[in-house]
Amino acid sequence: MTRPKELRFNAFNMMAPSHNWAGLWSHPRDTSLNYNSLDYWVDYARTAERGLLDGIFLADVFGIYDVYGGSPETALRHAVQLPNAEPTLLVSAMAYATKHLGFGITSNLSYEHPYQFARRFSTLDHLTRGRIGWSIVTGYLDSGARGMGLEANRAHDERYEAAEEFLTASYKLWEGSWEDGAVRRDRTARVFTDPARIHNVRHQGLHYQVDGIHLAEPSPQRTPLLYQAGTSKRGRALAARHAEAIFLNGQTKPILARAVREIREAAKALGRDPYDIRLFAGATVIVAPTRAEANDLLEEYAGYVDQAGQLALLSGWTGIDFSNYRPDQAVQYVESNAIQSMVENFTLRSDRPVKVGDLATLSRVGARSPFVVGSPQDVADELIAWVDETDVDGFNLFRLVAPESLTSFVDLVVPELQSRGVYKTAYREGTLREKLFPGRGPYLDPTHPGAGFRRASAAARTEAAE
Template identity: 50%
Template sequence: MSENKREILFNAFDMNCVAHQSPGLWRHPADKASTYKTLGYWTHLAKVLEKGKFDGLFLADVLGTYDVYKGSNESPLRTGAQAPVNDPMMLVSAMAAVTENLGFGVTAGTAYEHPYAFARRLATLDHLTEGRVGWNVVTGYLPSAARNMGQEDQMEHDERYNHADEYLEVVYKLLEGSWEDDAVQANKETGVYADPAKVHSINHEGKYFKVPGIAITEPSTQRTPVIYQAGASSRGIKFAAGNAESVFVTCPTRETLKVAVAKIRDAVQAAGRDRYDVKIFAMQTIITDETAELAEAKYQDYKSYADIEGAQVLMSGWMGIDLSEYGPDDVIGENVKSNAIQSTVETFQKASGDSGKPWTIRQLAEWVGVGGFGPITVGSGAEVAEKLIDWVDYTDVDGFNLAYAVTPATFEDIVEYVVPELQTRGAYKTEYTEGSLRHKLFGEGDRVKDTHRAAQYKISNRLVAKA
C-alpha cells in the first residue's frame, strides 16, 4: 500500500449542456445530464461534490457550435455534442447557496465580451460566493462563435493570446487598482458610503481597449478570482506562466503528463514565480465500484452507449480539423496545422495503443466516446486510489480534473469508493480549509501573491508609484 502525505486535489469537470465529454451517454438510464436546465441538477451535484471534499466544480463553456465536422450544425445537434449549451455563470449563485466550501471555476472567453462589463460579473460572483470563484480564461477556438459575433473568423492562435493579455490587464486594473481597501466606509452618521478620494480611475488605453474610468464594484473577498487556464501550446504556457494559478492539462499517459507538468513549472519559475504557485490538474475519467469486476462491467456497459459520430464532432471542433474528410482507418498526420486548440492536435497525433502505432480516427473516436480525450481509470476504489497516488508521485501533478461518463453517478461513485481510500492513505483532505478558494488552494491568504502578474496593478502599488 502506498504512503503519501501530499494531498491530491479534485475538480469535477462538467458543462451546462446534455453531452459534455461522453457523447451518447446521455441516453444511459443512470444519466441525468438532460436535466441540466434545472437548478435541482446543479444543487444536487454541488452537494455531492462538497460531501466528497472536492476542491471545485470546473464548468466548461463554448459560445458556438462544433460545426467544423462536415461544415454543418447537423451532427452536433443530432448527437447533442455540447449543443445546446447554456451560460455557466448563472449556475454559481444557486450552488453556492447550498454549499459552504466548494469552489467554482467558470469558463469565459476574452474574445467577445468587453472586460469592463465582465470584471463586474466576476466581482459580483466573488461577493455572492464569499470568495469561492475562479475564472477559467479561454481565448476561443470555434469559428462558429466568431461568425455569430460579427467576425469572419477567430483571430490567429497566438494573436488571440496577445489580445487576452491586454484583456486581463484591464480586468486586473479594475479589480486590483481602482478601489482602495478602505474606500467603503458605510458610515450612517456622515452619510458616506464610499470615499470618492479612495476610488481611482484606471486610465487604460491600449491596442484593443480604452477604459478610462473606475470599477463600478467595490472590492470582493479575493478581488481577482483565482485564474484558471487550460492552454498547453507554447503560447498558452507563456500566458499561463504569468497569469494562471491553476492549469488544466490533458495527457494520455503518465509519461507525457510528467513532461507537461515539468514544462509548465519551468515556465512559471522563469516568469519569476515559485514553481508551485500554480496548481496543475490532469484530466481523468474514473469508473469505479465496490470491486474491480463490477467496475469493469460498468465500463463495458457505458461503452455500449458511446456515440462515435458525436466523438468525431467534438474532436473536429477541438482540433479545427474536419475529421469527416478522413477515413476511419486514417491517422492524423504530423503536417496538420490548426487554429483551434493546438495542444489537442499534438495529443491526438501522439496517441497510440499498446502496439505503439498511432491510433486511427476510429480508435480515437472510441476513446473519446467515454470521458473525452483524457485517460480512463477503471477499478475498485482501492485500485483507483493507488493509481492516482502513483500518477501524482511520478508526474508531480497536484490533482485531477474529473470528467464523467454518466452524471451525477460517476461523481457519486468517486465520493463513495475512491475518496475514503485516498483519505485512508493520507492522500486526500478530511476537512476543508476555511476561507476563500485561493486560500483553500494555497494557504496564503485571499489575494494574489506579489509575484503574480495582477499584483503590479494593486492600488497600493499604484499609490506608492505616484508618491
C-alpha cells in the same frame, strides 16, 4: 519530485446535455437531460461538497461544432455540447446550497469587454464569499466568431496577445480602482464610500480601451482565482505568467509529465515559484466495489457513447474534419487555429499512431487523458501513480453518467484516499485561493503580475511616509 501532501479534485462539467463523452445523456440512469434545471445543479454541488472536492469546474464553449462534415448536423442531432447555457448564472444557487465548494467558470474573453466582465466576476466573488475562479480562454470555434458578426476567429497567437491585454485591463479594475478601506458604510456620517480612495482606470490598448471606475467594490479575493487551459507553446507562456491553476491533458504519463515540466520551467523562468501553480489533469474514472463490476460498468457505458458525435467533438477541438478519415487511419499532424496541444498529443508527442476510430471510443486512447477503471483500491493506486510520475497536483473528473459517476467517486474513492493520508478529511476555512494555497491570503500573491496594479491603502501610504 515531491508528491503534494494531498490530492486535489474538481468535478468537471458543462451546462449542456453532453460534455466530454458524446451520447451518455441517453443512458437510462443519466439525468443530464435536466441540465437546465437548478435542482440538478444544486444536488450536484452538494454531492461534490460532501466529497470535499476543491470545486466544480464549469466548462463552456462559444459556438457550434460544425467542422465535422462541414455542417452542424451531427452536433445538433447528438447534442455535442449543444444546446448549452450560460454557466455564470448557475453559481449563485450552488453557492447558496454549499459553504466551501469552489467554482471555476470558463469565460471566453474574445467576446467580452474588461469593464463589464470585471463587474460580473466581482459580483460572483461577493455572492460566493470568495469562492470563484475564472478559466481564461480565447475560443477556438469559428462558428462562435461568425455568430458575433466576425468572419473568423482571431489567429491563434493573436488571441493570446489579446488575452494579455484583457488581463492587464482587468487587473487595473480589480486591483487598482478601489483601495482597501474605500468603502466605509458609515451611517452616522452618511458616507458610504470615500471618493479620495477611488481611482479612475485608463487603458488604451490595441484590442481594448477602458476609461472608468470599477463598478463593484472590492470582493473577497479582488481578482478571482485564475485558471487556464491552453498548453500550446503560446498558451503555456500565458499560463506560466498568469495562471494559478491549469487544466491540461495527456493520454500517457510521459506526455502529461512533459507538459507539466514545461509549464513549471516556464513559470520558474519568469521568476515565479513553479509550485505556485496547481496543475489539474483531466481524468475519466469508472469505479465500482470490485474490479469486475467496474469493467462491467465500462462496457455498459461504452455502449452509449455516440461515435459520430465524439468525432464531431474532436473535429471542433482540433480543427480537423475527421469525417474525411477512415476509422483505421492514423491522425496526421495539421497546424490549425484550434487547440494545438491536442493535435500535438495525438501525433508529435504520441509514441504510437493514434487511429481515428479509437478516438471515438470510451477507452484509454479515446480519453485523451488519464483513464482509470477499477475498484476503489485500484483507482487510488492509479491516481497516486499519475501524480507521482507526472507531478500534477490533482484531477478534473470528467462527467460520465450523471450523477452516479460522481456519487460513486465520492462514496468509494474518497474514503480510500483518506485512509492513505493523501486526501483531506475536512475543508480549510477561507476563500478558494486560500484553500488551494494554504498559508496564503485571499488576494493574488505579491509576486503575481496582477498584484503590481494594487494601490496601497491610505494607511499604508501614511505608514510609508513616516
